Amino acid sequence: MLPSLFIAHGAPLLAIEKNEYTQYLQELAQTLPRPKAIVIFSAHWASYEQKVSEVEQYSTIYDFYGFPDALYEIQYPAKGELGVAKEIEKLLAESGISYRVENERGLDHGAWVVLHLMYPDANIPVVAMSVNPEILPQQAYQIGKALSALKEKDILIITSGGTVHNLRMANMASDENAADDWAVDFDKWLEKHLKAWDTESLFNYDTLAPLAELAVPPYGAEHFLPIFYAMGAGDARKKAVLLHRSYRYDNLSHCVWRFE
Template identity: 60%
Template sequence: MIPALFIAHGAPLLAIEDNDYTRFLSGLGQALPRPSAVILFSAHWVTGVQQVSGVTEYDTIYDFGGFPDELYQIRYPAKGDRQIVHRIAALLMKDGIPFEVDTTRGLDHGAWIILRLLYPDADVPVISMSVNPRLSAEQQYKIGQSLAWLRANDALIIASGGTVHNLRAVQWQENQVSDWALQFDEWLETQLKEWNLNALFRYATLAPHASLAVPPYGNEHFIPIFYAMGAADDVRKATLLHRSYRYGNLSHSVWQFG
């Protein structure tokens, strides 16, 4: 069975960089079993009702500004899959989870940067899905649980965000990792490996430096981890595949669930 993944998408520059993290993600795409499709929850698609993409072929969204022109020339023309959309709809309906099918939105950079590194030929069908920070962690986890059937049938479920993502705290010229970021990630690692949902669902009050690592105005980057975990609830095994940092505290963490 293909595992579920939480992958940090970092800064947009990753799309044109060659570094340890981009090479790791490229290698990960080659090492994973070939999926029938990718179901991707992106921190950059925030909605009040769960959205499921019904797009036939995606446009590429450049939801950032002030970067080199090269970034804006990139295209990632992934295709959707209507059959899988129908299956997702049936699974969500069965569990009483409200949703809507979106037929126009392209792939934001939280999605296409990761996908382009994993599957550079854009030859794996993609179903993009939104995240909702207003839901409780338990509800986000339940949405992931609802999609477990897809993982059991060779779909790769990816949650894209960042365990430590506070753009107001980054140190653009700093190479040394901030202590508070390390302490938060180390706490998170312990809880994930123990699958301690009671603690994880209360990370905001229990984790050291949670308000810095996951600021209230930016928790949409952290919460995708619950969707990915929920999809692997039947196995409850967490493995840290990669962790590094840019700009002092912007985390590049990759977690495998299942």
């Protein structure tokens, strides 16, 4: 059975860079059975209600500015998958989770940067999902849990965000691989409680985790919440595995977590 994955999407430049993290994401897809479809939650599709894409052919959204021209030349022409979208809607309804259908929106960089690195041929159908920045972690967990049955049908669930994603603290001029202590301490706290499947602590990370206000600032909750969607999708086995962790710009965390 396919796992669910939480993947940090980092900065848009990852799409054209060659480094430790981009190499890892390129190799990650080769370690997984080929999915029939991919369901992806992106932190850059913020919506105050759960949305499910019923899009036949996705456009590529360049939701950033001031980057090299090469980044704007990338196209990720993934096709949608109506059957999987309908299955998602059924599972959400059965769990009492409200949703709305989206028929037009393309893939933002939180989705296509990850997919471009893992599946560059864009030949696996995709269903995009929004992230609600105002819900509680336990609510995101329940949404993921509601969709866990998809994994038994060879559908890969990916959630895209960042465990430490505070661009006001990031040093974009830094080429160092070292990370600020506060970012590392937060990620280590997260690792301990994810591996223990300690949902009580994790759901209260904002008061329990060291320097959570820096790692997950109030304006950036939508980047952290995706880990709970992925975790919820692993509720049946409750096994979390840290696949990769590195840092850029002094504190931007590149974490990949696998939930069985």
